[in-house]
Amino acid sequence: MVYIERLKSLIVKKKTHLTIGIDPDASKIPEFFFNEFANPLEEFCKFIIETTIKYTTAYKFNLAFFEYFGETGFKALESSLNFISKRAITICDSKRGDIPNTSEAYAKTYFDKLGFDAVTVSPYMGIDSIEPFLNRSDKLTYILAATSNKGAYDFQLLETRGGKKLFEEVIEKFISSSYKNIGFIFGAGHSSFIEYYTNLYKNIPILIPGIGAQGGDLNKLLESVHNDLFLVNVSRAILYPTSPFVNKEEYKIAVEQLCLDYSTKINK
Amino acid sequence: MVYIERLKSLIVKKKTHLTIGIDPDASKIPEFFFNEFANPLEEFCKFIIETTIKYTTAYKFNLAFFEYFGETGFKALESSLNFISKRAITICDSKRGDIPNTSEAYAKTYFDKLGFDAVTVSPYMGIDSIEPFLNRSDKLTYILAATSNKGAYDFQLLETRGGKKLFEEVIEKFISSSYKNIGFIFGAGHSSFIEYYTNLYKNIPILIPGIGAQGGDLNKLLESVHNDLFLVNVSRAILYPTSPFVNKEEYKIAVEQLCLDYSTKINK
Numbered sequence: 001m002v003y004i005e006r007l008k009s010l011i012v013k014k015k016t017h018l019t020i021g022i023d024p025d026a027s028k029i030p031e032f033f034f035n036e037f038a039n040p041l042e043e044f045c046k047f048i049i050e051t052t053i054k055y056t057t058a059y060k061f062n063l064a065f066f067e068y069f070g071e072t073g074f075k076a077l078e079s080s081l082n083f084i085s086k087r088a089i090t091i092c093d094s095k096r097g098d099i100p101n102t103s104e105a106y107a108k109t110y111f112d113k114l115g116f117d118a119v120t121v122s123p124y125m126g127i128d129s130i131e132p133f134l135n136r137s138d139k140l141t142y143i144l145a146a147t148s149n150k151g152a153y154d155f156q157l158l159e160t161r162g163g164k165k166l167f168e169e170v171i172e173k174f175i176s177s178s179y180k181n182i183g184f185i186f187g188a189g190h191s192s193f194i195e196y197y198t199n200l201y202k203n204i205p206i207l208i209p210g211i212g213a214q215g216g217d218l219n220k221l222l223e224s225v226h227n228d229l230f231l232v233n234v235s236r237a238i239l240y241p242t243s244p245f246v247n248k249e250e251y252k253i254a255v256e257q258l259c260l261d262y263s264t265k266i267n268k
Numbered sequence: 269m270v271y272i273e274r275l276k277s278l279i280v281k282k283k284t285h286l287t288i289g290i291d292p293d294a295s296k297i298p299e300f301f302f303n304e305f306a307n308p309l310e311e312f313c314k315f316i317i318e319t320t321i322k323y324t325t326a327y328k329f330n331l332a333f334f335e336y337f338g339e340t341g342f343k344a345l346e347s348s349l350n351f352i353s354k355r356a357i358t359i360c361d362s363k364r365g366d367i368p369n370t371s372e373a374y375a376k377t378y379f380d381k382l383g384f385d386a387v388t389v390s391p392y393m394g395i396d397s398i399e400p401f402l403n404r405s406d407k408l409t410y411i412l413a414a415t416s417n418k419g420a421y422d423f424q425l426l427e428t429r430g431g432k433k434l435f436e437e438v439i440e441k442f443i444s445s446s447y448k449n450i451g452f453i454f455g456a457g458h459s460s461f462i463e464y465y466t467n468l469y470k471n472i473p474i475l476i477p478g479i480g481a482q483g484g485d486l487n488k489l490l491e492s493v494h495n496d497l498f499l500v501n502v503s504r505a506i507l508y509p510t511s512p513f514v515n516k517e518e519y520k521i522a523v524e525q526l527c528l529d530y531s532t533k534i535n536k
Contacts, residue, residue: 025373064366064373068381070346071339078338097390098332098363099417099482105293105332113336122365124392124412126419144392149367151394154441155434161427166434173422214367 003140019058021235042076055263058089092116104132134179148187148210188216191224198226205229212237271408287326289503310344323531326357360384372400416455416478456484459492466494473497480505
C-alpha cells in the first residue's frame with residue numbers, strides 16, 4: 001500500500017486533488033520553445049513541471065504524445081521523471097493491456113526502468129493481461145471503467161446478462177481478485193457512477209479525466225466524490241492558455257494562474 | 269481497399285498466410301548479438317527479416333519490446349521498417365485505444381511517421397477511440413475480438429443482455445459502421461468463432477495469434493478458416509530456437525528452417 005500512503009500524504013501537503021496531464025502536442029506548444037531551445041520538448045516539459053509542481057499532487061504523462069517525438073520523446077520522458085523525483089505522484093497514461101509476456105515487457109519499462117508510480121490500463125483482455133502490472137505491489141494500476149469520451153456508451157455501458165453494465169463487471173472482477181493495488185478511471189461526466197463507487201469503496205483510488213478541454217462540470221463532479229483518494233486530471237486547459245505568448249515569462253504567468261485556479265478548486 | 273489488395277497479392281506471391289511476430293526480448297536474443305554489434309537490437313531485427321522475408325507475407329511488430337529499449341528501440345523499429353520497405357505487410361501491434369485526440373497522436377506516429385500498413389487496437393473505449401486509425405482509408409485496423417490468453421473469458425465472452433457475447437457486440441458495432449478498412453483478431457484457440465465469422469465475412473481480414481509458443485493447434489485452426497484474408501502469427505517459435513547458438517550462421521540455419529516449416533504449413 002506504498003502508493004496509497006504517498007497519495008494521501010501528498011494530497012494533504014499540496015492541498016489539492018489536481019493531476020496535471022502532460023500531453024506535449026507539437027501543434028500547441030508555443031513557437032518560442034522551438035526557436036530558442038535545442039530540445040524544445042524536454043524544455044517544455046521541464047517548464048510546465050517547474051511552474052506547477054507546488055500546486056499539483058500528481059502528473060499524468062500521456063505516452064502517445066511522447067511516442068510521436070520518437071527518440072527525443074523518450075529522452076524528454078526520462079528527464080521529466082527525473083526532474084519530478086519524489087515531489088509528486090507520476091502516472092504513466094498508456095492504457096495498455098496485452099497477453100501476459102507482452103504486458104510484462106510494458107510493466108518492466110514503466111515501473112522498473114522509468115520508475116513511474118502508477119499506470120493506466122485497458123481491461124478488455126482480462127485479468128491475466130493486467131497481472132504483470134498488479135504484481136508490482138508498491139505501484140498502482142488504474143483500470144479503465146467508464147471513460148469520458150462518447151464511445152464509452154458503445155461497450156462500457158452495455159448491459160450484461162446478469163443485469164450489470166460491462167464496466168461494473170470489470171470493477172467487480174478486479175475487486176474480487178487478490179490484488180489490492182488497483183484503482184479505477186471514471187470520466188468526469190459519469191458523476192452518478194462516481195458517487196456510487198466512491199461511497200462503496202472508500203479505499204480505492206479513482207482517477208478522473210474529462211475536466212477542462214473535455215468540458216466536464218467540476219462542481220457537480222466534486223459533489224459526487226465520496227472518498228479521499230481521488231485525482232482529477234486537467235491537461236490542455238492548463239498547458240495551453242489561449243493567447244499567443246512570445247516568451248517564457250508571459251507564458252509562465254498564464255500557466256501558473258490557471259494551475260493555481262484548478263488546484264484551489266479541486267480540493268475538498 | 270489498398271491494404272486488402274496488397275494483402276491478397278502478397279499471400280499469392282509468398283504462398284503463405286504466415287506473419288512473423290517481431291518480439292525482441294533481451295533475455296532470449298542470442299548472446300553473440302550483444303558481444304558483436306554496437307546496436308544488437310537493430311542487428312537482430314535485420315537478421316530476422318533478412319532470413320525470413322522470402323517465406324512470410326507480413327511482420328507484426330510488438331511495440332512493448334521496442335519500447336523497453338527506449339531510444340535504441342525506436343531507432344531499431346524505424347530501421348526495420350525501412351529495411352522491409354514494400355516487401356511485406358507491416359503490422360504495428362500496439363493494442364491502443366484512447367480518447368480521440370490521443371488516438372490521433374498514435375495514428376500519426378504509426379501510420380504517418382513510421383509508415384505501418386496496419387495497426388492493432390483495443391475496442392474497450394468505443395468507436396470514437398478507434399476512428400483516428402480508421403480515418404486512414406489506405407491502412408487497416410485490426411480490432412481485438414476474442415484473444416488467445418485465458419483472460420479472454422473474463423469479459424470478451426461475457427453474455428450481454430441481447431444474448432450475444434461482448435466480442436460479438438464489438439464485431440457488429442464496427443461492421444455496421446461506415447468504415448470498411450477493419451479487420452479482427454481471434455486467438456487460434458477460438459476456432460469455432462473463426463469458422464463462424466470467416467464464413468459470414470469473406471472480405472474481412474483476420475489476424476490470428478496463438479500458434480507456436482502459445483500452443484494453438486495449427487491443423488484444427490486451418491480447417492476452421494473460411495476466407496482468404498487471414499494471417500497467422502508466429503513469434504517466439506521462429507525467433508528463438510531452443511539450442512544455444514554461438515554465431516550468426518548456425519542461428520540463421522535454425523531460424524530459416526523453422527520459418528520455412530511454418531510458411532509451408534500455413535497455406536491453403
